[in-house]
Amino acid sequence: MARQAGGSTGTAPRSIDVARLAGVSQKTVSRVMNGEQYVSGDLRRRVLEAAETLGYRLNHAARALASGRTRSIGVVTLGTALYGPASLLMGLERAVRDTGYTLRVVNTVEGDSTGIAGAVDSLLDQGVDGIVISEPIDEEGGDDVAIRADVPFLVLGAPPPFTAQRVVTSGLVAHQLAQAATEHLLDLGHSTVHHLAGPQRWYAARDRMEGWRATLAAHGRGEPPVIVGDWSAASGYRAGRELAENRDVTAVFAANDDMAIGLIRALLEAGLRVPDDVSVVGLDDIPVAAYVTPPLTTVRQPFDAMARDGLKRLVHAIENPESDPIPVDDPPVSLVVRSSTAPPPDRKTAPTRTTTVPRRTSV
Amino acid sequence: MARQAGGSTGTAPRSIDVARLAGVSQKTVSRVMNGEQYVSGDLRRRVLEAAETLGYRLNHAARALASGRTRSIGVVTLGTALYGPASLLMGLERAVRDTGYTLRVVNTVEGDSTGIAGAVDSLLDQGVDGIVISEPIDEEGGDDVAIRADVPFLVLGAPPPFTAQRVVTSGLVAHQLAQAATEHLLDLGHSTVHHLAGPQRWYAARDRMEGWRATLAAHGRGEPPVIVGDWSAASGYRAGRELAENRDVTAVFAANDDMAIGLIRALLEAGLRVPDDVSVVGLDDIPVAAYVTPPLTTVRQPFDAMARDGLKRLVHAIENPESDPIPVDDPPVSLVVRSSTAPPPDRKTAPTRTTTVPRRTSV
DNA sequence: CTGAAAGCGCTAACAC
DNA sequence: GTGTTAGCGCTTTCAG
Numbered sequence: 001m002a003r004q005a006g007g008s009t010g011t012a013p014r015s016i017d018v019a020r021l022a023g024v025s026q027k028t029v030s031r032v033m034n035g036e037q038y039v040s041g042d043l044r045r046r047v048l049e050a051a052e053t054l055g056y057r058l059n060h061a062a063r064a065l066a067s068g069r070t071r072s073i074g075v076v077t078l079g080t081a082l083y084g085p086a087s088l089l090m091g092l093e094r095a096v097r098d099t100g101y102t103l104r105v106v107n108t109v110e111g112d113s114t115g116i117a118g119a120v121d122s123l124l125d126q127g128v129d130g131i132v133i134s135e136p137i138d139e140e141g142g143d144d145v146a147i148r149a150d151v152p153f154l155v156l157g158a159p160p161p162f163t164a165q166r167v168v169t170s171g172l173v174a175h176q177l178a179q180a181a182t183e184h185l186l187d188l189g190h191s192t193v194h195h196l197a198g199p200q201r202w203y204a205a206r207d208r209m210e211g212w213r214a215t216l217a218a219h220g221r222g223e224p225p226v227i228v229g230d231w232s233a234a235s236g237y238r239a240g241r242e243l244a245e246n247r248d249v250t251a252v253f254a255a256n257d258d259m260a261i262g263l264i265r266a267l268l269e270a271g272l273r274v275p276d277d278v279s280v281v282g283l284d285d286i287p288v289a290a291y292v293t294p295p296l297t298t299v300r301q302p303f304d305a306m307a308r309d310g311l312k313r314l315v316h317a318i319e320n321p322e323s324d325p326i327p328v329d330d331p332p333v334s335l336v337v338r339s340s341t342a343p344p345p346d347r348k349t350a351p352t353r354t355t356t357v358p359r360r361t362s363v
Numbered sequence: 364m365a366r367q368a369g370g371s372t373g374t375a376p377r378s379i380d381v382a383r384l385a386g387v388s389q390k391t392v393s394r395v396m397n398g399e400q401y402v403s404g405d406l407r408r409r410v411l412e413a414a415e416t417l418g419y420r421l422n423h424a425a426r427a428l429a430s431g432r433t434r435s436i437g438v439v440t441l442g443t444a445l446y447g448p449a450s451l452l453m454g455l456e457r458a459v460r461d462t463g464y465t466l467r468v469v470n471t472v473e474g475d476s477t478g479i480a481g482a483v484d485s486l487l488d489q490g491v492d493g494i495v496i497s498e499p500i501d502e503e504g505g506d507d508v509a510i511r512a513d514v515p516f517l518v519l520g521a522p523p524p525f526t527a528q529r530v531v532t533s534g535l536v537a538h539q540l541a542q543a544a545t546e547h548l549l550d551l552g553h554s555t556v557h558h559l560a561g562p563q564r565w566y567a568a569r570d571r572m573e574g575w576r577a578t579l580a581a582h583g584r585g586e587p588p589v590i591v592g593d594w595s596a597a598s599g600y601r602a603g604r605e606l607a608e609n610r611d612v613t614a615v616f617a618a619n620d621d622m623a624i625g626l627i628r629a630l631l632e633a634g635l636r637v638p639d640d641v642s643v644v645g646l647d648d649i650p651v652a653a654y655v656t657p658p659l660t661t662v663r664q665p666f667d668a669m670a671r672d673g674l675k676r677l678v679h680a681i682e683n684p685e686s687d688p689i690p691v692d693d694p695p696v697s698l699v700v701r702s703s704t705a706p707p708p709d710r711k712t713a714p715t716r717t718t719t720v721p722r723r724t725s726v
Numbered sequence: 727c728t729g730a731a732a733g734c735g736c737t738a739a740c741a742c
Numbered sequence: 743g744t745g746t747t748a749g750c751g752c753t754t755t756c757a758g
Contacts, residue, residue: 428736
């Protein structure tokens with residue numbers, strides 16, 4: 001399948017070589033390789049054939065130099081293997097294939113004060129046509145970083161953490177995720193829902209918290225104090241020890257599954273039963289969520305759809321600098337009900353749920 | 364922090380602009396930007412200053428075209444958010460910063476028969492100087508794909524899945540991981556250890572299995588039949604139901620934590636106690652491993668060290684085509700003992716372990 | 727519909 | 743130590 005590198009001479013064939021073999025001008029080869037119109041079917045065929053026999057491969061560096069565009073998109077990630085960010089990155093890679101662009105990935109250097117700005121800078125340096133901030137966070141300084149660049153940005157799931165022109169922001173998804181989790185608990189009969197939030201530097205964490213808050217307000221429920229974790233199961237565990245002392249707590253929405261699992265562990269150690277005494281909802285649906293004890297009720301993020309929609313809009317902004325942006329198409333979130341949630345202890349009417357493992361197979 | 368794009372004119376400054384401002388030749392600017400020697404400190408200073416005021420940014424496309432090298436490294440990933448592969452990718456990103464190269468990431472298209480070869484091809488197409496196969500697997504066809512390319516390859520943790528020149532393979536790590544897990548169980552007094560393997564297309568899975576097998580042999584123990592899963596907790600659960608029927612099973616080494624968690628879940632549902640009746644060791648030390656019930660004993664992979672060592676050797680091969688490869692420096696693996704392992708039921712002497720959660724904080 | 731000429735911004739040899 | 747001269751392999755004008 002893989003083409004041979006180099007011809008008989010050892011040097012890679014150029015478009016002019018293809019042109020000569022096909023008996024056309026080099027420009028015609030260029031037209032064919034770029035799928036431009038106004039090339040007769042006959043010539044196109046001959047060019048393609050010549051390219052095939054020569055094992056021709058277009059030189060992207062030359063193309064970029066001549067055209068001023070690299071056809072690559074840069075992604076700023078946080079450099080963690082957390083399930084959410086990692087899944088988003090994979091979704092982006094999957095989605096980018098259909099756009100004709102390639103991906104350049106850069107982590108924000110942890111501990112570096114330049115943070116996202118530094119990562120963006122290095123991407124700009126490499127000459128990308130657009131940039132994706134996959135998990136926006138606030139910088140240490142607190143001030144919005146002023147990033148000026150001539151390429152469009154896609155900021156996933158949050159308002160842009162900086163000032164830049166042509167920013168294509170995506171989504172109320174985080175809000176919907178929190179709403180689904182909170183309403184599920186409310187529907188079960190809990191009078192209110194506690195929240196174990198993610199680190200507040202993350203927009204994702206703040207948005208989920210806002211969604212929870214708005215949902216409680218919409219239902220006229222009181223808002224208990226928020227506990228803030230750092231996404232880790234360890235922080236969930238600490239929060240759990242705290243919550244276990246408060247007998248009023250009957251329902252908790254944790255901003256991610258890892259924290260939910262740590263939380264449950266602490267509750268269990270404190271002698272509380274889950275879900276009989278306290279219900280817990282997570283967020284992410286990590287691969288093991290269905291197999292911990294008790295199997296975790298959680299909310300699943302539409303990573304692939306988010307990546308696809310966001311990239312589509314980013315590419316549109318890249319290729320149509322002047323035109324209006326494509327409207328956001330927020331994909332639906334889905335609640336996965338398992339066995340960590342139940343009606344509150346007081347008014348329990350339904351029988352205790354069995355802890356049968358649901359049918360899920362995906363890796 | 365971020366430089367302004369474009370000068371007053373709106374066009375990006377070129378090296379010749381810097382040269383004029385600094386009053387030197389363009390070649391001198393080039394020398395300075397590349398950190399070459401034979402430039403007086405004075406000139407270097409002036410050039411740097413001029414570049415700074417102009418907001419000069421080297422054009423990588425032009426450099427690549429002129430030099431024939433892109434200073435980028437391609438990574439072939441499997442496109443899963445599994446903890447292991449995702450962590451390795453993050454480790455590679457972290458490690459690549461120190462080398463002066465950038466990363467291009469491509470997933471193997473799932474279901475595409477060209478698989479790794481196709482991904483490599485697209486990377487070659489983009490013009491990378493070297494390629495990393497981060498999680499080698501066998502192709503559907505079964506035959507080794509003949510990949511001929513003029514760039515060196517780094518195949519992490521396994522022998523190369525194809526024939527290519529200048530391949531820098533890395534490691535016996537998988538073998539050591541399996542050995543650590545198996546010996547821990549043997550040391551506890553178990554007469555033998557069962558193995559729940561990963562999908563056999565993956566070299567990582569086969570290597571772990573070989574390590575387990577070799578360790579049993581070295582201790583003169585019998586080798587029970589292997590059960591094969593697919594890395595998922597669901598497959599671990601299925602394996603657990605099977606193993607639960609065999610009362611001879613007292614110790615299981617699962618090839619990753621997800622399967623271990625699914626396995627434990629099935630064991631618990633079958634009325635068996637972990638670790639009192641059956642001990643289980645996982646592999647990866649995923650973030651929630653310390654907080655499931657019981658906290659999981661597992662083996663941690665040295666992702667960052669593997670990535671760093673591998674990349675160092677790959678870059679050496681890129682920059683010194685003729686010289687000998689740098690020898691592999693396999694980093695140490697570490698066993699994390701928690702509460703899913705104990706002596707076998709028969710000869711148990713030590714008291715049942717408490718299930719206190721150990722002190723781990725990392726995300 | 728097709729072709730000819732003119733660079734894109736940098737590095738690689740060579741001179742000085 | 744430093745400068746000069748040629749391209750690298752494409753895409754862009756602009757003619758036909």
